[in-house]
Amino acid sequence: VQLQASGGGLVQAGGSLRLSCAASERTFSNYHMAWFRQAPGKEREFVAAISWSAGRTYYADSAKGRFTISRDNAKNTVYLQMNSLKPEDTAVYYCAVMLPTRAWGSTNSADFGSWGQETQVTVSS
Numbered sequence: 001v002q003l004q005a006s007g008g009g010l011v012q013a014g015g016s017l018r019l020s021c022a023a024s025e026r027t028f029s030n031y032h033m034a035w036f037r038q039a040p041g042k043e044r045e046f047v048a049a050i051s052w053s054a055g056r057t058y059y060a061d062s063a064k065g066r067f068t069i070s071r072d073n074a075k076n077t078v079y080l081q082m083n084s085l086k087p088e089d090t091a092v093y094y095c096a097v098m099l100p101t102r103a104w105g106s107t108n109s110a111d112f113g114s115w116g117q118e119t120q121v122t123v124s125s
Contacts, residue, residue, distance in 0.1 A: 001025050003095050003116025010122045011085055019080040021095030021116055029073035032098035034112055035080045037091035037121075046107035048080060049098065058105060062088075085123045092118040 002024035011017055019035070034049035048059045048069040057069055066085075071078040078095055096112035098104075103111070 001028055001031065001097055001114045003097070003114055005093060005095050005116050005119040008093060008119030008121045010124065013086055013123055013125050015085050015123070016081070016083045017085065017121060019082065019093055019095075019119060019121070021078045021080075023076040023078075026076060028076045028097075032104065033069075033071060033078045034096050034098060035069060035078075035093060036096060036109060036112070037089075037093045038118075039088075039091040042091075044094070044109050046109070047093070049107075050078065051104070056104070060107065082121070085121075087123045087125045090121060090123050092120050094118045 003021050005021045007019040032051050035047040036044050037047050038044040046060050047063050048067055050057045050069045050071050054071050066083050068081040095116045097114045099111055099113050
């Protein structure tokens with residue numbers, strides 16, 4: 001599955017952005033999906049994940065209450081609605097598929113693959 005993230009940009013602290021990740025294949029609907037991010041000089045970190053049916057989600061503590069992950073399998077797209085953005089949310093954001101047989105609830109980037117092209121999010125103070 002090839003993934004393409006979009007929707008990033010420059011926003012003031014307290015603002016909102018909605019990221020999208022479009023998949024190239026209809027088999028997208030078979031996969032659990034996730035968003036990760038990587039700030040300059042830091043390791044890639046988990047943000048949020050959603051099950052293939054959109055019935056289950058889990059979030060990093062930093063994202064809880066501010067970010068919402070969703071998906072539209074008819075459009076082969078997963079979204080990340082980000083509200084109340086903070087300067088520390090500044091990073092490049094990636095979407096990825098959870099690899100087969102990996103445990104639901106994993107936040108380890110090694111359990112994810114098909115990393116899509118990133119989108120930059122910059123939050124100014």
